[in-house]
Amino acid sequence: MDLSVALAGFALGISLILAIGAQNAFVLKQGLKREHVFAVCFICALSDAVLISAGVAGFGAIVKQFPLIEQISRYAGAAFLLVYAALSFKSALTTNHKLEAKGKAVGSLVTALLTCLAFTWLNPHVYLDTVVLLGSISTQYEGQQLAFGMGAVIASFVFFFSLGYGARLLIPVFKNPNAWKILEGIIGLVMLLLAINLLI
Numbered sequence: 001m002d003l004s005v006a007l008a009g010f011a012l013g014i015s016l017i018l019a020i021g022a023q024n025a026f027v028l029k030q031g032l033k034r035e036h037v038f039a040v041c042f043i044c045a046l047s048d049a050v051l052i053s054a055g056v057a058g059f060g061a062i063v064k065q066f067p068l069i070e071q072i073s074r075y076a077g078a079a080f081l082l083v084y085a086a087l088s089f090k091s092a093l094t095t096n097h098k099l100e101a102k103g104k105a106v107g108s109l110v111t112a113l114l115t116c117l118a119f120t121w122l123n124p125h126v127y128l129d130t131v132v133l134l135g136s137i138s139t140q141y142e143g144q145q146l147a148f149g150m151g152a153v154i155a156s157f158v159f160f161f162s163l164g165y166g167a168r169l170l171i172p173v174f175k176n177p178n179a180w181k182i183l184e185g186i187i188g189l190v191m192l193l194l195a196i197n198l199l200i
Helices: 003-017 022-033 037-065 068-094 109-121 124-138 145-170 177-199
Strands: none
Touching (some): 003 037, 003 124, 022 109, 022 145, 022 177, 068 124
16 A cells, blocks of 8 residues: 555545534534544544545446435535524523533433434535545546545544544633533534535
8 A cells, every 4th residue: 555645645535624514513512522422433434434435436426427416415414504503503592501520421322423424424515525526536546546545534533533532622611601602603603604505
């Protein structure tokens, strides 16, 4: 396996998921609450791995031939983001969050995982970024597509676990209820803007 090709895949993979989006905001929030962090990070990274593998295997061409896949995920994703944005705004205005010294996992694991899967699989950009873009770029590395794909997959695992567990460094800040209200408001705004962007 060519290490330089793997590093190219790693760099592109990191650059595509670095921007703050719905999925990243959710992982950050779970990390701050210390609720099901490993499971959420693993599901996000595994989903990316599946999509990247599909792209490298040539399924990007299928997505291009059947734009209905992108359209369905676009509208379903927008609806989901609007609901989540409303819940975040409601939480920012009505809930008095406060992190205790020892966090307790009070949310349902199933709910967390389903929400995580929805953020991933109902986002049309994830298909364009991982399946189509990464898949098409991997063709430049003839005979080394596996190395390129592995680099991108490793990037996803490194990023999501760093985000989920690195959020703990911010826990002292979020012992203040007002910090939670601001975070919920920002998350709600991000979700709303992403939903509008999908619909436009």
